[in-house]
Amino acid sequence: MAAPMSECRRRLESMDPSVLPGGAAPYGNFPDYSHFHPPEGRVRLLPPALLSQLFPNQHRRPLLGLDVGCNSGELSIALYRHLLGLQDNRSSPEGSMAETDLRLLCCDIDNELIERAKQRSPFPASVSYVTLDIMDPNTREPLLHSYLSKFGHSTFDICFCMSVTMWIHLNHGDSGLVTFLSCLASKCTYLLVEPQPWKCYRAAARRLRKLGRNDFDHFRSLTITGDMAEKITEILTKDCAMELVCCFGSTNWDRRLLLFKSSRLNTCGD
Known part of the structure:
Protein backbone atom coordinates (compact mmCIF):
# COMPACT_ATOMS: atom_id res chain seq x y z
CA MET A 1 0.00 0.00 0.00
CA ALA A 2 1.40 3.40 -0.95
CA ALA A 3 2.31 5.80 1.83
CA PRO A 4 0.09 8.90 2.26
CA MET A 5 1.29 12.04 0.47
CA SER A 6 2.19 13.70 3.77
CA GLU A 7 4.37 10.73 4.70
CA CYS A 8 6.07 10.77 1.30
CA ARG A 9 6.81 14.47 1.74
CA ARG A 10 8.21 13.85 5.21
CA ARG A 11 10.54 11.15 3.89
CA LEU A 12 11.78 13.40 1.11
CA GLU A 13 12.44 16.24 3.54
CA SER A 14 14.31 13.87 5.83
CA MET A 15 16.76 13.24 2.98
CA ASP A 16 17.53 16.94 2.60
CA PRO A 17 20.72 17.92 4.47
CA SER A 18 19.40 21.42 4.98
CA VAL A 19 16.72 20.27 7.44
CA LEU A 20 19.15 18.31 9.58
CA PRO A 21 20.97 19.80 12.59
CA GLY A 22 23.29 22.47 11.27
CA GLY A 23 21.43 22.44 7.98
CA ALA A 24 20.66 26.15 8.08
CA ALA A 25 24.05 26.71 6.40
CA PRO A 26 23.51 30.29 5.22
CA TYR A 27 26.13 30.10 2.47
CA GLY A 28 25.15 26.68 1.14
CA ASN A 29 28.10 25.13 2.95
CA PHE A 30 26.30 21.89 3.81
CA PRO A 31 28.43 19.00 5.04
CA ASP A 32 27.99 15.86 2.90
CA TYR A 33 26.20 17.90 0.23
CA SER A 34 27.28 15.49 -2.51
CA HIS A 35 25.32 12.66 -0.88
CA PHE A 36 22.11 14.47 -1.75
CA HIS A 37 23.06 15.95 -5.12
CA PRO A 38 25.64 13.45 -6.45
CA PRO A 39 28.30 14.82 -8.82
CA GLU A 40 27.30 12.24 -11.42
CA GLY A 41 23.98 14.03 -11.83
CA ARG A 42 25.86 16.98 -13.30
CA VAL A 43 28.86 15.52 -15.10
CA ARG A 44 26.73 13.04 -17.05
CA LEU A 45 25.21 16.03 -18.85
CA LEU A 46 28.59 17.28 -20.07
CA PRO A 47 30.25 15.90 -23.24
CA PRO A 48 33.41 13.95 -22.34
CA ALA A 49 35.23 15.79 -25.13
CA LEU A 50 34.11 19.22 -23.93
CA LEU A 51 37.60 20.59 -23.33
CA SER A 52 38.91 19.52 -26.72
CA GLN A 53 35.85 21.09 -28.34
CA LEU A 54 36.30 24.38 -26.51
CA PHE A 55 40.10 24.49 -26.69
CA PRO A 56 41.21 22.56 -29.80
CA ASN A 57 44.73 24.05 -29.85
CA GLN A 58 45.71 24.03 -26.20
CA HIS A 59 48.35 21.30 -26.07
CA ARG A 60 51.20 23.74 -25.52
CA ARG A 61 50.11 24.94 -22.09
CA PRO A 62 47.89 23.87 -19.19
CA THR A 155 42.40 34.86 -16.79
CA PHE A 156 41.09 31.34 -16.33
CA ASP A 157 40.12 29.27 -19.34
CA ILE A 158 36.96 27.98 -17.71
CA CYS A 159 35.08 28.71 -14.52
CA PHE A 160 32.57 26.45 -12.78
CA CYS A 161 29.76 27.94 -10.69
CA MET A 162 27.56 25.06 -9.57
CA SER A 163 24.55 25.87 -7.37
CA VAL A 164 26.22 28.97 -5.94
CA THR A 165 24.27 31.89 -7.41
CA MET A 166 21.34 31.61 -4.97
CA TRP A 167 23.59 31.89 -1.91
CA ILE A 168 25.35 34.94 -3.33
CA HIS A 169 21.96 36.46 -4.16
CA LEU A 170 20.43 35.79 -0.73
CA ASN A 171 23.44 37.09 1.17
CA HIS A 172 24.39 40.06 -1.04
CA GLY A 173 21.16 41.08 -2.76
CA ASP A 174 20.46 41.93 -6.38
CA SER A 175 23.51 44.15 -6.73
CA GLY A 176 25.67 41.43 -5.18
CA LEU A 177 24.49 38.86 -7.70
CA VAL A 178 25.25 41.20 -10.61
CA THR A 179 28.67 42.01 -9.14
CA PHE A 180 29.42 38.32 -8.65
CA LEU A 181 28.46 37.37 -12.21
CA SER A 182 30.38 40.33 -13.61
CA CYS A 183 33.43 39.29 -11.62
CA LEU A 184 33.32 35.71 -12.91
CA ALA A 185 32.74 36.89 -16.48
CA SER A 186 35.85 39.04 -16.28
CA LYS A 187 37.95 36.14 -14.97
CA CYS A 188 37.38 33.48 -17.62
CA THR A 189 36.87 32.61 -21.27
CA TYR A 190 34.10 30.08 -20.58
CA LEU A 191 31.71 30.01 -17.64
CA LEU A 192 29.61 26.97 -16.71
CA VAL A 193 26.75 27.95 -14.40
CA GLU A 194 24.13 25.87 -12.60
CA PRO A 195 21.63 28.39 -11.18
CA GLN A 196 19.18 27.38 -8.47
CA PRO A 197 15.53 27.94 -9.46
CA TRP A 198 13.39 30.39 -7.51
CA LYS A 199 11.63 27.60 -5.61
CA CYS A 200 14.96 26.86 -3.92
CA TYR A 201 15.10 30.44 -2.60
CA ARG A 202 11.71 30.01 -0.93
CA ALA A 203 12.74 26.65 0.48
CA ALA A 204 16.01 28.04 1.89
CA ALA A 205 14.18 30.92 3.60
CA ARG A 206 11.55 28.55 4.96
CA ARG A 207 14.19 26.25 6.44
CA LEU A 208 15.82 29.13 8.27
CA ARG A 209 12.50 30.11 9.80
CA LYS A 210 11.79 26.52 10.85
CA LEU A 211 15.10 26.44 12.66
CA GLY A 212 14.34 29.69 14.46
CA ARG A 213 16.97 31.65 12.56
CA ASN A 214 16.61 35.15 11.17
CA ASP A 215 15.59 35.37 7.52
CA PHE A 216 18.19 36.17 4.88
CA ASP A 217 18.83 39.91 4.94
CA HIS A 218 17.93 40.43 1.30
CA PHE A 219 15.30 37.78 0.62
CA ARG A 220 12.25 40.01 0.86
CA SER A 221 13.82 42.89 -1.07
CA LEU A 222 15.01 40.92 -4.11
CA THR A 223 13.65 42.14 -7.41
CA ILE A 224 15.54 39.67 -9.61
CA THR A 225 13.10 36.78 -9.22
CA GLY A 226 11.20 34.21 -11.27
CA ASP A 227 13.05 32.09 -13.85
CA MET A 228 16.55 32.45 -12.42
CA ALA A 229 18.29 30.65 -15.28
CA GLU A 230 16.71 33.15 -17.65
CA LYS A 231 17.55 36.12 -15.40
CA ILE A 232 21.17 35.04 -14.99
CA THR A 233 21.46 34.51 -18.74
CA GLU A 234 20.13 38.03 -19.23
CA ILE A 235 22.65 39.52 -16.80
CA LEU A 236 25.59 37.68 -18.34
CA THR A 237 24.68 38.46 -21.93
CA LYS A 238 23.50 42.06 -21.52
CA ASP A 239 25.73 43.32 -18.72
CA CYS A 240 28.78 41.08 -18.72
CA ALA A 241 29.76 40.71 -22.40
CA MET A 242 29.11 36.97 -22.53
CA GLU A 243 27.11 34.86 -24.96
CA LEU A 244 25.15 31.70 -24.22
CA VAL A 245 26.84 28.81 -26.00
CA CYS A 246 24.78 25.85 -24.86
CA CYS A 247 22.33 24.48 -22.32
CA PHE A 248 23.40 20.93 -21.53
CA GLY A 249 20.02 20.05 -20.04
CA SER A 250 18.75 19.78 -16.49
CA THR A 251 19.76 17.67 -13.52
CA ASN A 252 17.32 15.36 -11.78
CA TRP A 253 16.80 18.16 -9.25
CA ASP A 254 15.68 20.59 -11.98
CA ARG A 255 18.75 22.77 -12.40
CA ARG A 256 20.04 23.69 -15.84
CA LEU A 257 23.70 23.63 -16.83
CA LEU A 258 24.45 26.72 -18.92
CA LEU A 259 27.71 27.38 -20.75
CA PHE A 260 28.68 30.96 -21.57
CA LYS A 261 31.60 32.36 -23.55
CA SER A 262 33.22 35.74 -23.08
CA SER A 263 32.96 37.99 -26.10
CA ARG A 264 35.83 40.10 -24.77
CA LEU A 265 38.43 37.34 -24.68
CA ASN A 266 39.54 34.98 -27.40
CA THR A 267 39.83 31.27 -26.67
CA CYS A 268 43.53 31.11 -27.51
CA GLY A 269 44.43 32.33 -24.04
CA ASP A 270 47.02 34.87 -23.06
Missing part, protein backbone atom coordinates in the same frame (compact mmCIF):
# COMPACT_ATOMS: atom_id res chain seq x y z
CA LEU A 63 44.24 24.82 -19.11
CA LEU A 64 43.27 26.66 -15.95
CA GLY A 65 39.90 26.19 -14.26
CA LEU A 66 38.30 27.95 -11.30
CA ASP A 67 35.64 26.13 -9.26
CA VAL A 68 33.72 28.60 -7.09
CA GLY A 69 31.86 27.22 -4.08
CA CYS A 70 33.48 23.79 -4.29
CA ASN A 71 32.20 22.54 -0.91
CA SER A 72 34.29 19.50 0.10
CA GLY A 73 35.55 18.86 -3.41
CA GLU A 74 33.60 15.85 -4.63
CA LEU A 75 32.16 17.66 -7.64
CA SER A 76 35.52 19.26 -8.43
CA ILE A 77 37.13 15.84 -8.64
CA ALA A 78 34.24 14.43 -10.67
CA LEU A 79 34.57 17.29 -13.15
CA TYR A 80 38.31 16.79 -13.36
CA ARG A 81 37.95 13.05 -14.02
CA HIS A 82 35.14 13.48 -16.52
CA LEU A 83 36.75 16.25 -18.53
CA LEU A 84 40.04 14.36 -18.78
CA GLY A 85 38.41 10.99 -19.45
CA LEU A 86 39.86 9.39 -16.32
CA GLN A 87 38.33 6.29 -14.79
CA ASP A 88 37.26 6.33 -11.14
CA ASN A 89 40.04 3.95 -10.15
CA ARG A 90 42.75 6.26 -11.45
CA SER A 91 44.66 8.02 -8.71
CA SER A 92 46.57 10.41 -10.94
CA PRO A 93 46.48 11.66 -14.51
CA GLU A 94 49.96 10.34 -15.22
CA GLY A 95 49.81 7.49 -17.67
CA SER A 96 46.29 8.25 -18.81
CA MET A 97 45.32 8.91 -22.40
CA ALA A 98 44.30 12.46 -21.59
CA GLU A 99 46.40 14.93 -23.55
CA THR A 100 45.10 17.98 -21.74
CA ASP A 101 46.92 19.37 -18.73
CA LEU A 102 44.07 20.74 -16.60
CA ARG A 103 44.74 22.63 -13.38
CA LEU A 104 41.83 23.47 -11.10
CA LEU A 105 41.76 26.08 -8.36
CA CYS A 106 38.78 25.31 -6.12
CA CYS A 107 37.53 27.73 -3.49
CA ASP A 108 34.87 27.85 -0.80
CA ILE A 109 34.02 30.15 2.08
CA ASP A 110 34.02 27.28 4.60
CA ASN A 111 37.51 26.39 5.84
CA GLU A 112 36.43 23.04 7.30
CA LEU A 113 35.08 21.90 3.96
CA ILE A 114 38.27 23.04 2.24
CA GLU A 115 40.43 21.12 4.70
CA ARG A 116 38.36 18.01 4.09
CA ALA A 117 38.76 18.47 0.34
CA LYS A 118 42.53 18.77 0.69
CA GLN A 119 42.74 15.58 2.73
CA ARG A 120 40.69 13.57 0.23
CA SER A 121 42.06 14.91 -3.04
CA PRO A 122 43.54 12.22 -5.33
CA PHE A 123 45.12 14.90 -7.55
CA PRO A 124 47.00 17.28 -5.22
CA ALA A 125 49.39 18.35 -7.97
CA SER A 126 46.62 19.42 -10.32
CA VAL A 127 43.64 20.30 -8.12
CA SER A 128 44.22 22.96 -5.46
CA TYR A 129 41.84 24.06 -2.71
CA VAL A 130 41.74 27.38 -0.92
CA THR A 131 39.44 29.07 1.58
CA LEU A 132 38.08 32.23 -0.04
CA ASP A 133 35.13 34.57 0.26
CA ILE A 134 34.72 35.24 -3.44
CA MET A 135 32.82 38.46 -2.65
CA ASP A 136 35.77 40.01 -0.80
CA PRO A 137 37.87 41.74 -3.49
CA ASN A 138 40.70 42.51 -1.07
CA THR A 139 41.31 38.79 -0.63
CA ARG A 140 40.06 37.53 -3.99
CA GLU A 141 42.10 39.67 -6.34
CA PRO A 142 45.61 39.02 -4.96
CA LEU A 143 44.88 35.31 -4.50
CA LEU A 144 43.59 34.75 -8.04
CA HIS A 145 46.29 36.97 -9.53
CA SER A 146 48.99 35.01 -7.71
CA TYR A 147 47.63 31.68 -8.97
CA LEU A 148 47.25 32.85 -12.56
CA SER A 149 50.69 34.45 -12.58
CA LYS A 150 52.33 31.10 -11.86
CA PHE A 151 51.20 29.99 -15.31
CA GLY A 152 51.67 33.29 -17.08
CA HIS A 153 47.89 33.83 -17.42
CA SER A 154 45.71 36.79 -16.62
Whole structure:
Protein backbone atom coordinates (compact mmCIF):
# COMPACT_ATOMS: atom_id res chain seq x y z
CA MET A 1 0.00 0.00 0.00
CA ALA A 2 1.40 3.40 -0.95
CA ALA A 3 2.31 5.80 1.83
CA PRO A 4 0.09 8.90 2.26
CA MET A 5 1.29 12.04 0.47
CA SER A 6 2.19 13.70 3.77
CA GLU A 7 4.37 10.73 4.70
CA CYS A 8 6.07 10.77 1.30
CA ARG A 9 6.81 14.47 1.74
CA ARG A 10 8.21 13.85 5.21
CA ARG A 11 10.54 11.15 3.89
CA LEU A 12 11.78 13.40 1.11
CA GLU A 13 12.44 16.24 3.54
CA SER A 14 14.31 13.87 5.83
CA MET A 15 16.76 13.24 2.98
CA ASP A 16 17.53 16.94 2.60
CA PRO A 17 20.72 17.92 4.47
CA SER A 18 19.40 21.42 4.98
CA VAL A 19 16.72 20.27 7.44
CA LEU A 20 19.15 18.31 9.58
CA PRO A 21 20.97 19.80 12.59
CA GLY A 22 23.29 22.47 11.27
CA GLY A 23 21.43 22.44 7.98
CA ALA A 24 20.66 26.15 8.08
CA ALA A 25 24.05 26.71 6.40
CA PRO A 26 23.51 30.29 5.22
CA TYR A 27 26.13 30.10 2.47
CA GLY A 28 25.15 26.68 1.14
CA ASN A 29 28.10 25.13 2.95
CA PHE A 30 26.30 21.89 3.81
CA PRO A 31 28.43 19.00 5.04
CA ASP A 32 27.99 15.86 2.90
CA TYR A 33 26.20 17.90 0.23
CA SER A 34 27.28 15.49 -2.51
CA HIS A 35 25.32 12.66 -0.88
CA PHE A 36 22.11 14.47 -1.75
CA HIS A 37 23.06 15.95 -5.12
CA PRO A 38 25.64 13.45 -6.45
CA PRO A 39 28.30 14.82 -8.82
CA GLU A 40 27.30 12.24 -11.42
CA GLY A 41 23.98 14.03 -11.83
CA ARG A 42 25.86 16.98 -13.30
CA VAL A 43 28.86 15.52 -15.10
CA ARG A 44 26.73 13.04 -17.05
CA LEU A 45 25.21 16.03 -18.85
CA LEU A 46 28.59 17.28 -20.07
CA PRO A 47 30.25 15.90 -23.24
CA PRO A 48 33.41 13.95 -22.34
CA ALA A 49 35.23 15.79 -25.13
CA LEU A 50 34.11 19.22 -23.93
CA LEU A 51 37.60 20.59 -23.33
CA SER A 52 38.91 19.52 -26.72
CA GLN A 53 35.85 21.09 -28.34
CA LEU A 54 36.30 24.38 -26.51
CA PHE A 55 40.10 24.49 -26.69
CA PRO A 56 41.21 22.56 -29.80
CA ASN A 57 44.73 24.05 -29.85
CA GLN A 58 45.71 24.03 -26.20
CA HIS A 59 48.35 21.30 -26.07
CA ARG A 60 51.20 23.74 -25.52
CA ARG A 61 50.11 24.94 -22.09
CA PRO A 62 47.89 23.87 -19.19
CA LEU A 63 44.24 24.82 -19.11
CA LEU A 64 43.27 26.66 -15.95
CA GLY A 65 39.90 26.19 -14.26
CA LEU A 66 38.30 27.95 -11.30
CA ASP A 67 35.64 26.13 -9.26
CA VAL A 68 33.72 28.60 -7.09
CA GLY A 69 31.86 27.22 -4.08
CA CYS A 70 33.48 23.79 -4.29
CA ASN A 71 32.20 22.54 -0.91
CA SER A 72 34.29 19.50 0.10
CA GLY A 73 35.55 18.86 -3.41
CA GLU A 74 33.60 15.85 -4.63
CA LEU A 75 32.16 17.66 -7.64
CA SER A 76 35.52 19.26 -8.43
CA ILE A 77 37.13 15.84 -8.64
CA ALA A 78 34.24 14.43 -10.67
CA LEU A 79 34.57 17.29 -13.15
CA TYR A 80 38.31 16.79 -13.36
CA ARG A 81 37.95 13.05 -14.02
CA HIS A 82 35.14 13.48 -16.52
CA LEU A 83 36.75 16.25 -18.53
CA LEU A 84 40.04 14.36 -18.78
CA GLY A 85 38.41 10.99 -19.45
CA LEU A 86 39.86 9.39 -16.32
CA GLN A 87 38.33 6.29 -14.79
CA ASP A 88 37.26 6.33 -11.14
CA ASN A 89 40.04 3.95 -10.15
CA ARG A 90 42.75 6.26 -11.45
CA SER A 91 44.66 8.02 -8.71
CA SER A 92 46.57 10.41 -10.94
CA PRO A 93 46.48 11.66 -14.51
CA GLU A 94 49.96 10.34 -15.22
CA GLY A 95 49.81 7.49 -17.67
CA SER A 96 46.29 8.25 -18.81
CA MET A 97 45.32 8.91 -22.40
CA ALA A 98 44.30 12.46 -21.59
CA GLU A 99 46.40 14.93 -23.55
CA THR A 100 45.10 17.98 -21.74
CA ASP A 101 46.92 19.37 -18.73
CA LEU A 102 44.07 20.74 -16.60
CA ARG A 103 44.74 22.63 -13.38
CA LEU A 104 41.83 23.47 -11.10
CA LEU A 105 41.76 26.08 -8.36
CA CYS A 106 38.78 25.31 -6.12
CA CYS A 107 37.53 27.73 -3.49
CA ASP A 108 34.87 27.85 -0.80
CA ILE A 109 34.02 30.15 2.08
CA ASP A 110 34.02 27.28 4.60
CA ASN A 111 37.51 26.39 5.84
CA GLU A 112 36.43 23.04 7.30
CA LEU A 113 35.08 21.90 3.96
CA ILE A 114 38.27 23.04 2.24
CA GLU A 115 40.43 21.12 4.70
CA ARG A 116 38.36 18.01 4.09
CA ALA A 117 38.76 18.47 0.34
CA LYS A 118 42.53 18.77 0.69
CA GLN A 119 42.74 15.58 2.73
CA ARG A 120 40.69 13.57 0.23
CA SER A 121 42.06 14.91 -3.04
CA PRO A 122 43.54 12.22 -5.33
CA PHE A 123 45.12 14.90 -7.55
CA PRO A 124 47.00 17.28 -5.22
CA ALA A 125 49.39 18.35 -7.97
CA SER A 126 46.62 19.42 -10.32
CA VAL A 127 43.64 20.30 -8.12
CA SER A 128 44.22 22.96 -5.46
CA TYR A 129 41.84 24.06 -2.71
CA VAL A 130 41.74 27.38 -0.92
CA THR A 131 39.44 29.07 1.58
CA LEU A 132 38.08 32.23 -0.04
CA ASP A 133 35.13 34.57 0.26
CA ILE A 134 34.72 35.24 -3.44
CA MET A 135 32.82 38.46 -2.65
CA ASP A 136 35.77 40.01 -0.80
CA PRO A 137 37.87 41.74 -3.49
CA ASN A 138 40.70 42.51 -1.07
CA THR A 139 41.31 38.79 -0.63
CA ARG A 140 40.06 37.53 -3.99
CA GLU A 141 42.10 39.67 -6.34
CA PRO A 142 45.61 39.02 -4.96
CA LEU A 143 44.88 35.31 -4.50
CA LEU A 144 43.59 34.75 -8.04
CA HIS A 145 46.29 36.97 -9.53
CA SER A 146 48.99 35.01 -7.71
CA TYR A 147 47.63 31.68 -8.97
CA LEU A 148 47.25 32.85 -12.56
CA SER A 149 50.69 34.45 -12.58
CA LYS A 150 52.33 31.10 -11.86
CA PHE A 151 51.20 29.99 -15.31
CA GLY A 152 51.67 33.29 -17.08
CA HIS A 153 47.89 33.83 -17.42
CA SER A 154 45.71 36.79 -16.62
CA THR A 155 42.40 34.86 -16.79
CA PHE A 156 41.09 31.34 -16.33
CA ASP A 157 40.12 29.27 -19.34
CA ILE A 158 36.96 27.98 -17.71
CA CYS A 159 35.08 28.71 -14.52
CA PHE A 160 32.57 26.45 -12.78
CA CYS A 161 29.76 27.94 -10.69
CA MET A 162 27.56 25.06 -9.57
CA SER A 163 24.55 25.87 -7.37
CA VAL A 164 26.22 28.97 -5.94
CA THR A 165 24.27 31.89 -7.41
CA MET A 166 21.34 31.61 -4.97
CA TRP A 167 23.59 31.89 -1.91
CA ILE A 168 25.35 34.94 -3.33
CA HIS A 169 21.96 36.46 -4.16
CA LEU A 170 20.43 35.79 -0.73
CA ASN A 171 23.44 37.09 1.17
CA HIS A 172 24.39 40.06 -1.04
CA GLY A 173 21.16 41.08 -2.76
CA ASP A 174 20.46 41.93 -6.38
CA SER A 175 23.51 44.15 -6.73
CA GLY A 176 25.67 41.43 -5.18
CA LEU A 177 24.49 38.86 -7.70
CA VAL A 178 25.25 41.20 -10.61
CA THR A 179 28.67 42.01 -9.14
CA PHE A 180 29.42 38.32 -8.65
CA LEU A 181 28.46 37.37 -12.21
CA SER A 182 30.38 40.33 -13.61
CA CYS A 183 33.43 39.29 -11.62
CA LEU A 184 33.32 35.71 -12.91
CA ALA A 185 32.74 36.89 -16.48
CA SER A 186 35.85 39.04 -16.28
CA LYS A 187 37.95 36.14 -14.97
CA CYS A 188 37.38 33.48 -17.62
CA THR A 189 36.87 32.61 -21.27
CA TYR A 190 34.10 30.08 -20.58
CA LEU A 191 31.71 30.01 -17.64
CA LEU A 192 29.61 26.97 -16.71
CA VAL A 193 26.75 27.95 -14.40
CA GLU A 194 24.13 25.87 -12.60
CA PRO A 195 21.63 28.39 -11.18
CA GLN A 196 19.18 27.38 -8.47
CA PRO A 197 15.53 27.94 -9.46
CA TRP A 198 13.39 30.39 -7.51
CA LYS A 199 11.63 27.60 -5.61
CA CYS A 200 14.96 26.86 -3.92
CA TYR A 201 15.10 30.44 -2.60
CA ARG A 202 11.71 30.01 -0.93
CA ALA A 203 12.74 26.65 0.48
CA ALA A 204 16.01 28.04 1.89
CA ALA A 205 14.18 30.92 3.60
CA ARG A 206 11.55 28.55 4.96
CA ARG A 207 14.19 26.25 6.44
CA LEU A 208 15.82 29.13 8.27
CA ARG A 209 12.50 30.11 9.80
CA LYS A 210 11.79 26.52 10.85
CA LEU A 211 15.10 26.44 12.66
CA GLY A 212 14.34 29.69 14.46
CA ARG A 213 16.97 31.65 12.56
CA ASN A 214 16.61 35.15 11.17
CA ASP A 215 15.59 35.37 7.52
CA PHE A 216 18.19 36.17 4.88
CA ASP A 217 18.83 39.91 4.94
CA HIS A 218 17.93 40.43 1.30
CA PHE A 219 15.30 37.78 0.62
CA ARG A 220 12.25 40.01 0.86
CA SER A 221 13.82 42.89 -1.07
CA LEU A 222 15.01 40.92 -4.11
CA THR A 223 13.65 42.14 -7.41
CA ILE A 224 15.54 39.67 -9.61
CA THR A 225 13.10 36.78 -9.22
CA GLY A 226 11.20 34.21 -11.27
CA ASP A 227 13.05 32.09 -13.85
CA MET A 228 16.55 32.45 -12.42
CA ALA A 229 18.29 30.65 -15.28
CA GLU A 230 16.71 33.15 -17.65
CA LYS A 231 17.55 36.12 -15.40
CA ILE A 232 21.17 35.04 -14.99
CA THR A 233 21.46 34.51 -18.74
CA GLU A 234 20.13 38.03 -19.23
CA ILE A 235 22.65 39.52 -16.80
CA LEU A 236 25.59 37.68 -18.34
CA THR A 237 24.68 38.46 -21.93
CA LYS A 238 23.50 42.06 -21.52
CA ASP A 239 25.73 43.32 -18.72
CA CYS A 240 28.78 41.08 -18.72
CA ALA A 241 29.76 40.71 -22.40
CA MET A 242 29.11 36.97 -22.53
CA GLU A 243 27.11 34.86 -24.96
CA LEU A 244 25.15 31.70 -24.22
CA VAL A 245 26.84 28.81 -26.00
CA CYS A 246 24.78 25.85 -24.86
CA CYS A 247 22.33 24.48 -22.32
CA PHE A 248 23.40 20.93 -21.53
CA GLY A 249 20.02 20.05 -20.04
CA SER A 250 18.75 19.78 -16.49
CA THR A 251 19.76 17.67 -13.52
CA ASN A 252 17.32 15.36 -11.78
CA TRP A 253 16.80 18.16 -9.25
CA ASP A 254 15.68 20.59 -11.98
CA ARG A 255 18.75 22.77 -12.40
CA ARG A 256 20.04 23.69 -15.84
CA LEU A 257 23.70 23.63 -16.83
CA LEU A 258 24.45 26.72 -18.92
CA LEU A 259 27.71 27.38 -20.75
CA PHE A 260 28.68 30.96 -21.57
CA LYS A 261 31.60 32.36 -23.55
CA SER A 262 33.22 35.74 -23.08
CA SER A 263 32.96 37.99 -26.10
CA ARG A 264 35.83 40.10 -24.77
CA LEU A 265 38.43 37.34 -24.68
CA ASN A 266 39.54 34.98 -27.40
CA THR A 267 39.83 31.27 -26.67
CA CYS A 268 43.53 31.11 -27.51
CA GLY A 269 44.43 32.33 -24.04
CA ASP A 270 47.02 34.87 -23.06
